[in-house]
Amino acid sequence: MLYLVGLGLGDAEDITVKGLQAVRSCSRVYLEAYTSILTVGKEALEEYYGKELILADRDLVEQGAEEILKDADVTDVAFLVVGDPFGATTHSDLVLRAVHSGIPYRVIHNASIMNAVGCCGLQLYNFGETVSLVFWTESWRPESFYDKICKNRTAGLHTLCLLDIKVKEQSIENMMRGKKIYEPPRFMTVNQAADQLIQIIKRRREEGEELGMTEDAVCVAVARLGAADQAIRTATLSQLASCDLGGPLHSLVVTGRLHPLEVEMLRMNAEPSALQHLHLMDQ
Amino acid sequence: MLYLVGLGLGDAEDITVKGLQAVRSCSRVYLEAYTSILTVGKEALEEYYGKELILADRDLVEQGAEEILKDADVTDVAFLVVGDPFGATTHSDLVLRAVHSGIPYRVIHNASIMNAVGCCGLQLYNFGETVSLVFWTESWRPESFYDKICKNRTAGLHTLCLLDIKVKEQSIENMMRGKKIYEPPRFMTVNQAADQLIQIIKRRREEGEELGMTEDAVCVAVARLGAADQAIRTATLSQLASCDLGGPLHSLVVTGRLHPLEVEMLRMNAEPSALQHLHLMDQ
Numbered sequence: 257m258l259y260l261v262g263l264g265l266g267d268a269e270d271i272t273v274k275g276l277q278a279v280r281s282c283s284r285v286y287l288e289a290y291t292s293i294l295t296v297g298k299e300a301l302e303e304y305y306g307k308e309l310i311l312a313d314r315d316l317v318e319q320g321a322e323e324i325l326k327d328a329d330v331t332d333v334a335f336l337v338v339g340d341p342f343g344a345t346t347h348s349d350l351v352l353r354a355v356h357s358g359i360p361y362r363v364i365h366n367a368s369i370m371n372a373v374g375c376c377g378l379q380l381y382n383f384g385e386t387v388s389l390v391f392w393t394e395s396w397r398p399e400s401f402y403d404k405i406c407k408n409r410t411a412g413l414h415t416l417c418l419l420d421i422k423v424k425e426q427s428i429e430n431m432m433r434g435k436k437i438y439e440p441p442r443f444m445t446v447n448q449a450a451d452q453l454i455q456i457i458k459r460r461r462e463e464g465e466e467l468g469m470t471e472d473a474v475c476v477a478v479a480r481l482g483a484a485d486q487a488i489r490t491a492t493l494s495q496l497a498s499c500d501l502g503g504p505l506h507s508l509v510v511t512g513r514l515h516p517l518e519v520e521m522l523r524m525n526a527e528p529s530a531l532q533h534l535h536l537m538d539q
Numbered sequence: 540m541l542y543l544v545g546l547g548l549g550d551a552e553d554i555t556v557k558g559l560q561a562v563r564s565c566s567r568v569y570l571e572a573y574t575s576i577l578t579v580g581k582e583a584l585e586e587y588y589g590k591e592l593i594l595a596d597r598d599l600v601e602q603g604a605e606e607i608l609k610d611a612d613v614t615d616v617a618f619l620v621v622g623d624p625f626g627a628t629t630h631s632d633l634v635l636r637a638v639h640s641g642i643p644y645r646v647i648h649n650a651s652i653m654n655a656v657g658c659c660g661l662q663l664y665n666f667g668e669t670v671s672l673v674f675w676t677e678s679w680r681p682e683s684f685y686d687k688i689c690k691n692r693t694a695g696l697h698t699l700c701l702l703d704i705k706v707k708e709q710s711i712e713n714m715m716r717g718k719k720i721y722e723p724p725r726f727m728t729v730n731q732a733a734d735q736l737i738q739i740i741k742r743r744r745e746e747g748e749e750l751g752m753t754e755d756a757v758c759v760a761v762a763r764l765g766a767a768d769q770a771i772r773t774a775t776l777s778q779l780a781s782c783d784l785g786g787p788l789h790s791l792v793v794t795g796r797l798h799p800l801e802v803e804m805l806r807m808n809a810e811p812s813a814l815q816h817l818h819l820m821d822q
Contacts, residue, residue, distance in 0.1 A: 265648060269557040272547060272649070276556060340650060342657030348804050351660075355807060365548060365655040365765050366555070367623060367648035370663050374625030375646045380653050381671070385696055386664040411690070413668055482648050521631050524638060 258325065258354045259334040260341035262366025265482030267296045268304035275364040279305050282334040286312040286324055288347075290423045292338035293443075293505060295483045301336075309336070313424050317346050321353045328359045339368035369481060369507055373416055376476045376488050377521020378509060383416055384408030389449050389508075390420045391442065402456045405510050406468025412513035419444035419506055443504035446477040446489075450497040450508070469493070469510065474533050476509040476522065477501055490526040492533055541608065541637045542617040543624035545649025548765030550579045551587035558647040562588050565617040569595040569607055571630075573706045575621035576726075576788060578766045584619075592619070596707050600629050604636045611642045622651035652764060652790055656699055659759045659771050660804020661792060666699055667691030672732050672791075673703045674725065685739045688793050689751025695796035702727035702789055726787035729760040729772075733780040733791070752776070752793065757816045759792040759805065760784055773809040775816055 259278045264270030271279070279285055287298060287309040294301070302309050312324065312335070324335065341347050341363055354361045374380045385408060387401035405415045422442040430437045454471055461467060471494035479487040479501035487501045496508070514522070519534050526534060542561040547553030554562070562568055570581060570592040577584070585592050595607065595618070607618065624630055624646055637644045657663045668691060670684035688698045705725040713720045737754055744750060754777040762770040762784035770784045779791070797805070802817050809817060 262650065264555060266557070269560070270555050270648070272553050272555050273559060274549070274552040277552070340654045340657065343654075343663065348660055348662075348800055352800075352803055352807075363658045363765075365553070365650035365658070367545065367650055368654045368663075370657075371623045371625075371651045371654040372648040374623065374653075375648070377631055379631075380626065380651075381669040381701075383668070385667055385694070388664070407694070411668070418664075482646075517631055517635075520635055524635075 257332045258328050258350075258359055258361040259332065259364060260347065260351070260361060261334055261336050261364045262340040262368070263294060263336055263338050264366040265294070265339060265369065265372055267294055267483065268301050270294075270366070270482060272364060272366060275366065276305065278332075278362075278364055279307060279334050279336070282307070282332040284310065284331075285334045285336065286310045288312050288317065288335065288337045290314045291343065291346075291421065293421075294338055295480055314346070317350060321350055324350065325354055325357055325359055328354065329357070340366050340370070343368050343370065367482065369418065370416070372481050373478060373507065373509060375481070376478055376490075376509065377524070378414050378476065378511065378518050379515065382412070382414055382512065382515070382518070384411060384413030384512070386416045386418060388418045388420070389444060389452060391422060391444060391448075392452060399456050402453060403468075409468055409473075409510065409512050414512045415510045417449060417508040417510065419446070419449050419508065421505070444506065446479070446496050446501055446506045446508050447499065449506070450475070450493050453493055454497055472533055474511045474514070474522070474530060476511065476525075477506065478509070479503070479506045481507070488525040490522040490534070491530045492527075495527050495530060540615045541611050541633075541642055541644040542615065542647060543630065543634070543644060544617055544619050544647045545623040545651070546577060546619055546621050547649040548577070548622060548652065548655055550577055550766065551584050553577075553649070553765060555647060555649060558649065559588065561615075561645075561647055562590060562617050562619070565590075565615040567593065567614075568617045568619065569593045571595050571600065571618065571620045573597045574626065574629075574704065576704075577621055578763055597629070600633060604633055607633065608637055608640055608642055611637065612640070623649050623653070626651050626653065650765065652701065653699070655764050656761060656790065656792060658764070659761055659773075659792065660807070661697050661759065661794065661801050662798065665695070665697055665795065665798070665801075667694060667696030667795070669699045669701060671701045671703070672727060672735060674705060674727060674731075675735060682739050685736060686751075692751055692756075692793065692795050697795045698793045700732060700791040700793065702729070702732050702791065704788070727789065729762070729779050729784055729789045729791050730782065732789070733758070733776050736776055737780055755816055757794045757797070757805070757813060759794065759808075760789065761792070762786070762789045764790070771808040773805040773817070774813045775810075778810050778813060
């Protein structure tokens with residue numbers, strides 16, 4: 257049996273009882289280590305589960321699936337994913353490989369940012385399409401997420417923006433030379449995300465484009481959701497460009513039309529000067 | 540402290556370790572009993588937690604919040620919600636009342652249908668706005684969810700349809716007479732949901748309207764997600780009108796544009812005759 261176990265969002269104790277039982281019963285346990293992170297590392301999880309964990313980086317999951325699935329028809333193997341197992345494409349791929357190899361699988365769900373973001377006070381059924389922001393490079397500065405946010409806003413919907421994570425990335429130089437030297441992990445902050453959005457808005461304003469959102473858009477920044485030191489901050493986009501929410505992971509929500517009950521929830525964590533913008537939309 | 544604890548989607552063991560510790564430490568534990576259900580009842584949960592549970596129906600949560608929050612500034616109170624605590628509006632209300640009364644609160648997240656539906660193979664970031672279907676009455680047959688589904692489809696997005704739950708409802712007759720007699724609980728099935736959609740499509744076709752979806756739309760029906768006997772069925776809308784997925788809870792997804800990897804996942808649980816429709820969209 258292949259168990260796909262969601263670890264939730266905070267620390268070792270955010271696993272479900274069912275998930276913990278599965279982990280403890282498995283002969284091999286992999287920890288997916290490139291699409292998200294908890295506030296604790298591999299060692300803390302190993303101690304809590306009483307199990308050795310095998311780190312599964314992108315290479316292993318995408319090219320070494322046979323290794324993960326080896327003997328899983330006769331023994332139990334667990335594949336641990338921060339959040340819920342079906343946040344990222346690559347895990348569908350692992351499931352399909354299991355099924356095609358005649359290996360049964362079972363999913364043990366948990367919270368992911370996709371639903372836990374509701375704790376900021378915005379109603380989940382008022383969210384439109386989720387977008388991803390990637391670290392811009394000199395030559396690659398995609399803007400499609402901005403258009404999706406504007407489309408959601410036009411429809412009155414909020415947008416959850418998932419922010420880029422770079423774990424075990426090679427520099428282009430090292431990749432060209434075939435050197436397996438990896439850059440330190442990078443996690444996009446809310447500031448960086450806000451800065452990207454503001455750059456897009458400025459450029460489009462200069463080009464005379466009609467703007468679907470401006471620097472005054474009410475946004476909600478969340479950091480380390482589900483952890484004891486989680487942070488939630490409601491502010492305008494320009495305010496978020498200079499706020500400090502501490503360590504990873506960060507996510508950003510750009511609001512659409514706000515319901516009075518949503519406004520009241522947002523006020524709890526609002527920058528005082530953002531309240532006027534909240535008030536303006538409070539109808 | 541007020542703990543809002545998500546119970547996840549299956550049975551008693553889908554609570555997180557952190558959630559279970561909170562429940563066991565609280566002096567009063569309420570079980571929200573009107574927006575969703577697990578596959579096990581109150582007694583099974585009480586036995587598993589080793590705690591007596593107080594059923595919280597809509598009246599108690601919406602009008603008796605003071606009772607729930609009583610002494611929560613000096614003692615710990617838990618409020619248990621199937622899925623994640625922030626699926627339903629009313630729990631924002633409870634949080635706001637706590638905050639206004641100076642009672643600290645903590646959320647312990649868990650899976651909800653909003654993210655767990657990803658296990659059917661459709662990517663969560665390809666979903667648009669979520670819709671709710673309510674039981675039609677003779678005089679009230681809202682259709683706005685149909686328009687939202689079509690809007691999502693036009694944008695290439697999938698739609699999660701949450702299906703109505705009626706727990707502890709009074710008949711209009713009993714309500715008029717002030718009799719506290721309640722109807723048996725009702726849970727909308729996928730068949731009923733498909734039937735409503737087909738009725739809307741037929742009516743609009745007769746009126747010559749351009750259709751955003753037809754009876755051939757590829758849909759995914761899910762039942763008892765996260766439970767040992769969960770069911771996932773990919774079929775056309777008309778096929779779903781006559782399928783039997785067993786007991787509650789049911790949800791329905793109307794697909795938008797399908798990615799090849801999504802198609803491959805959907806094939807695993809597809810009605811053979813629905814495969815041609817999947818194939819048609821496989822590009």
